[in-house]
Amino acid sequence: EAGVTQSPTHLIKTRGQQATLRCSPISGHTSVYWYQQALGLGLQFLLWYDEGEERNRGNFPPRFSGRQFPNYSSELNVNALELEDSALYLCASSQTGTATNEKLFFGSGTQLSVL
Amino acid sequence: SQQGEEDPQALSIQEGENATMNCSYKTSINNLQWYRQNSGRGLVHLILIRSNEREKHSGRLRVTLDTSKKSSSLLITASRAADTASYFCALALPSGAGSYQLTFGKGTKLSVIP
Numbered sequence: 001e002a003g004v005t006q007s008p009t010h011l012i013k014t015r016g017q018q019a020t021l022r023c024s025p026i027s028g029h030t031s032v033y034w035y036q037q038a039l040g041l042g043l044q045f046l047l048w049y050d051e052g053e054e055r056n057r058g059n060f061p062p063r064f065s066g067r068q069f070p071n072y073s074s075e076l077n078v079n080a081l082e083l084e085d086s087a088l089y090l091c092a093s094s095q096t097g098t099a100t101n102e103k104l105f106f107g108s109g110t111q112l113s114v115l
Numbered sequence: 116s117q118q119g120e121e122d123p124q125a126l127s128i129q130e131g132e133n134a135t136m137n138c139s140y141k142t143s144i145n146n147l148q149w150y151r152q153n154s155g156r157g158l159v160h161l162i163l164i165r166s167n168e169r170e171k172h173s174g175r176l177r178v179t180l181d182t183s184k185k186s187s188s189l190l191i192t193a194s195r196a197a198d199t200a201s202y203f204c205a206l207a208l209p210s211g212a213g214s215y216q217l218t219f220g221k222g223t224k225l226s227v228i229p
Contacts, residue, residue, distance in 0.1 A: 042203070042219055055210075092157075103160040108156050
């Protein structure tokens with residue numbers, strides 16, 4: 001069974017550009033989560049999608065957005081990139097977003113570098 | 116802050132020794148989970164302990180939870196060089212409509228020296 005896959009592995013952009021990151025969850029999982037891991041800051045929750053709907057978002061500006069497709073894959077878009085957006089972006093999936101004792105399955109991440 | 120705080124931030128031990136990491140938090144939780152991250156990679160789930168449980172074991176891992184002190188510990192016994200990684204505690208916090216969201220701490224970086 002394939003795990004959570006993310007693409008691209010690395011992405012280099014310049015300030016002001018837009019970045020698109022992609023995630024495919026484990027087959028059968030309907031929930032997708034996005035986290036940002038900047039150096040020394042731990043994992044910061046970005047967005048949660050379930051059944052095609054945005055269920056929750058973290059404390060990030062609106063230029064961070066995304067969507068979930070009918071096949072449950074997801075895109076994270078970051079507009080007007082800033083230097084501090086440089087980070088490892090991790091996608092995770094779970095069977096549903098509502099079970100009280102669910103664990104997350106993570107992809108290997110996309111390393112975004114903003115120059 | 117609603118995230119857990121791991122302690123210590125970094126830990127270096129010899130192979131064969133035990134490693135203990137702690138996580139403290141300030142809010143009520145549904146469950147607490149521990150994850151491991153090898154350098155620059157995705158996180159891997161290790162163990163989940165519910166709020167009504169006090170201790171759980173999985174192989175060489177032992178997790179305790181004290182809800183009165185709002186703290187948890189992860190013990191890795193007989194450590195191996197392959198245990199070198201960052202370890203994160205994650206709190207399952209209510210996020211509305213009966214669902215829960217995992218909030219991660221900054222992690223403990225464990226180095227096991229062969």
